[in-house]
Amino acid sequence: MNNRQPLPHDPLPDGASAFLMTARWNIEDHIISNDGAFPPAMFAKFSGLSVWAESKGLTIRSLDGHTLDNACLVVNEEYGEERYEAVWVRVRYRRYRDAMEVHIRRCFIPRGTIGPNGIERHDPLPEHVARMDLALKHIHGDHVINVGRLKTHHSEGWVMLLPVIKESNSGYGSKIERRLDIIDRHVMRVDVDEIILLKLYGGTKPPQDRESLDKIMSMLHGSILNFPHKQRILESAKKRYLEMVPLANESRYPSDGS
Numbered sequence: 001m002n003n004r005q006p007l008p009h010d011p012l013p014d015g016a017s018a019f020l021m022t023a024r025w026n027i028e029d030h031i032i033s034n035d036g037a038f039p040p041a042m043f044a045k046f047s048g049l050s051v052w053a054e055s056k057g058l059t060i061r062s063l064d065g066h067t068l069d070n071a072c073l074v075v076n077e078e079y080g081e082e083r084y085e086a087v088w089v090r091v092r093y094r095r096y097r098d099a100m101e102v103h104i105r106r107c108f109i110p111r112g113t114i115g116p117n118g119i120e121r122h123d124p125l126p127e128h129v130a131r132m133d134l135a136l137k138h139i140h141g142d143h144v145i146n147v148g149r150l151k152t153h154h155s156e157g158w159v160m161l162l163p164v165i166k167e168s169n170s171g172y173g174s175k176i177e178r179r180l181d182i183i184d185r186h187v188m189r190v191d192v193d194e195i196i197l198l199k200l201y202g203g204t205k206p207p208q209d210r211e212s213l214d215k216i217m218s219m220l221h222g223s224i225l226n227f228p229h230k231q232r233i234l235e236s237a238k239k240r241y242l243e244m245v246p247l248a249n250e251s252r253y254p255s256d257g258s
Contacts, residue, residue: 020139023162024200026084027192028224036229038192039084041144042091042159048188049074049088049158058084063102071099087141087161091150100141100161105132139163142199145190148178153185162200176206179244194237195244206245213241 030039043049046069053060053074061073070093076084087103089096143150144160176195183190198216207213217238224230 020163020165020200022083022085023164026086027197027200029083031229031233032227036227036233040160040189041192041196042150042154042157042183042190044154044157044188046090046158052189056084063087063099064106065102066095066099071096073103088158089143089161091143091147091157091159092155096143096161097141100139100163101136104135104139104163138165140165144192144196145183146178146180149180149183152182154183154187162196164200176241176244194233194240197233198237198241207241213238 027039031037040049040052043052050060057076057078058074059077060068061075062068063071063073066072069090071087071089074084074086074088087100089099093099140163141161142164144162147159150157150159176199198220207216217234220234220237221230224234
């Protein structure tokens, strides 16, 4: 989508925020372009990912140092109205964070950079390395669907990775994701949902009280572009979080179901 600028409240250095915003836009563009539907987060087989990518006009690329039967980059090379660029890995692949790092390092080499000798270079300039190293200190490559929910029946499945703030990653994993059910063996695809959206946009540890939750919801409202399903998605995200996580001092607030 056009006319998007870095958000002033992103609590990360410039290099890291760029990857968070790209991941957010991937999901946001899909929701807007597909009448409120979330994009896929997991396929039981690589063939499912491949068929979906082809239907969307996306290209599946290899990542340096990783074979295509373990990790890949799925990207919209046309950069049209709906952008998409995400790393996907096999569920049981242990080097998934390295796959994300390879992607980050590749993106910090500006395309078409010309060296002092007038020849296009494919190695990062010192200033790009500095930004890249700074970004990697703040970002985790995170399975969109917690591996604990997948390894029982879908160890050979494929799951999307997202760059998330480290504090958010560890907090949501211990407080929320472990509460969710194991994905049934008959499920062939799982989509992104509202809880994943909170994790991606929240930028902090999971809220412990209603005030913190309201602040995150307000930030979400300001971060996401306006579209017909926006309010419904935000209300559903807040409702699901309240159903899953007991908040401190909740007795101070009326039980309004919001």
